[in-house]
Amino acid sequence: MSLSVALMLGLTIAGCASTESAPTTAAQRVDQAVAQVTDALVSQTQSLSGMLDTGRRGVVLDPMIDANSGQQTVSTQLLQSRVSDRIRSKHASLELLPFQRANLDKAAYLLTGTLTRQRQTGKSRGALQINLALTDLRKGMVVAQSSAVLRDDELDNTPLAFEQDSPVLPKDQLIEGYARTTVTPAGQPADAYYMQRLPVAPIVSEAGTAYNAGRYQDALNQYNLANATPAGEQLRVLSGIYLASVKLDRAAEADKAFGNIVAFGIANKQLGVKFLFNPGTTVFWSDPKVSGSYGLWLARIAQVSTQANVCMDIVGHTSRTGAESLNDALSLQRAGYIRQRLTGVSGVLGDRTRAAGMGFRENLIGSGTDNAVDALDRRVEFKIVGCDRAG
Structure with missing residues (x-):
């Protein structure tokens, strides 16, 4: 594996391989694609023994990402919102729970999702593929996976504030594991590296939300909390500590944090500095x-x-x-x-x-x-x- 330092607001890791399930080849409008991919995902759960009772099953949603860059964007937020709305309005067997540490113990399933840009031809903007996966939190097995193709002309693929400000793109082994899980066929195990570090993911998510809202001290507190755990050593956490320190004019802390980012990249032979x-x-x-x-x-x-x-x-x-x-x-x-x-x-x-x-x-x-x-x-x-x- 190579150390990739991506300059010019860039990252070096290519997108993950496509799922084995067969997505619709024709690119659809946002609402059509979301309805297709969400309904197909939930329909696969009907054959699961745990879904045959009348009780609702809890689902937590780890924030969706762009699989090519590992970033959260306006488009991934839109996808996340539309999929959530579809589940709430059309699929009463599932109950979406806030992505919080306590709910990882309560929920039955983990929902992940990615957008992946398809190969572009000519000057057209091309299309994006949606991938969704539902993972059994107790067994660590993917129980449902679905895909659809989405037109790009309705989307805003601008990265969120954290991603734009970050000195590095956060596509490390953890992000790769998230993306692999989302294209894993039903009946196969979710990525082990990603699942082992899932307990700290709600803290990282809360920190990112705080940063994007301009609450930098709250963000720094959450990133430091995540970093204090064995599962918290990841690029998004180290970048968050750096960024929040910069926003709070803590130069010494920021300098140390950036040094930790580079050391992490060297150790893992994978880093993108912008x-x-x-x-x-x-x-x-x-x-x-x-x-x-x-x-x-x-x-x-x-x-x-x-x-x-x-x-x-x-x-x-x-x-x-x-x-x-x-x-x-x-x-x-x-x-x-x-x-x-x-x-x-x-x-x-x-x-x-x-x-x-x-x-x-x-x-x-x-x-x-x-x-x-x-x-x-x-x-x-x-x-x-x-x-x-x-x-």
């Missing part, structure tokens, strides 16, 4: 409110990677806007600039790194909108390689 460039250039974004911390970030990345004695390929990427040849050149130039900045901090990285450009051939979103939606397409990756390849 930088923003001025359009068409290798110059960091001019607004110091955005780019003012970049020097610190680069210094910490250089320091930790040097101490870890790793070698890296630094690979640039761009969005789909513009000619392929121009994007290939720009992506290489940005990778080279990042390499130059890192070696300026730690000279030994000159022999441990090399730059490459991929243009838009490895886009993860591919919308070509050149905004926060496809920002992860405009990234520079750091990939750990054998030191016989670097330099």
Whole structure:
């Protein structure tokens, strides 16, 4: 596995494989797709022995995500809201409970959901696939899974405030496990790594809600509470501590938190750190409110990677806007600039790194909108390689 440091508001991990169940191939409007995917999910529960009695079964919903980026977006919130409304209005056998620690012990089932962008052709915005899964909380088995295809022209895929502010994209092993669980066929076990860390998920969710509402002290308290548990060591928690500390003007705590983020990424060989460039250039974004911390970030990345004695390929990427040849050149130039900045901090990285450009051939979103939606397409990756390849 490679260490991927995604610059330019980006992340490096591709979406998960599609589910084995057969989704409708034609993209539908939001309400149609939600009705289809929700009804199909609940219908599968009718054959379960536990659903044959007249009592309602409790369900907790872990907040839905974009599977390509691991982010929560306006679209994933919309999906979550519409699916919840459909269950409440059409499926009396299930009772949605607030996503709280106490309710994990009360509920019978866990509901997870993702949106995954399908491969884009031409200049169209393409479509998104909805995946839902219902997991038996006692047995850790997926009991129902369904999919549908959703038109993208009705959606707002802008990341939420936490995701936009975060120095890293939170797609770590936990997020991958969530996404894998959501495409797991019925009768198969949910992802073990994700399920083992589920008890801390309500705390992390509450912290994110507080941050998005501007309640930064509450958010910091919750993130620190999560971090104090063995299951709390995850990118979303470490990023939350950093962000809330920045908002509260606690510079020393923020500096330490960012160092912990980089160390976590090195240890897990997977990290995405976000930088923003001025359009068409290798110059960091001019607004110091955005780019003012970049020097610190680069210094910490250089320091930790040097101490870890790793070698890296630094690979640039761009969005789909513009000619392929121009994007290939720009992506290489940005990778080279990042390499130059890192070696300026730690000279030994000159022999441990090399730059490459991929243009838009490895886009993860591919919308070509050149905004926060496809920002992860405009990234520079750091990939750990054998030191016989670097330099």
